[in-house]
Amino acid sequence: PGGGHGLRGIADRTRLLGGTAEAGPARDGTWRLRARLPLKPVRPEGIL
Incomplete structure (x- = not known):
């Protein structure tokens, strides 16, 4: 469950960076x- 931590959060942030x-x-x-x-x-x- 959310919060931006863990493997799901890593995958999401990595995708945002291409x-x-x-x-x-x-x-x-x-x-x-x-x-x-x-x-x-x-x-x-x-995103700045």
Whole structure:
């Protein structure tokens, strides 16, 4: 549930910057979070 924290919040903020985020189990049994962001972020209108 909301508040902007956690994996959902990371995915939402990453998407706002024009990137992607993935989370899930890795092959070695650990957990992996991967966020990819462009070098020049895409700024939606209204965000400074």
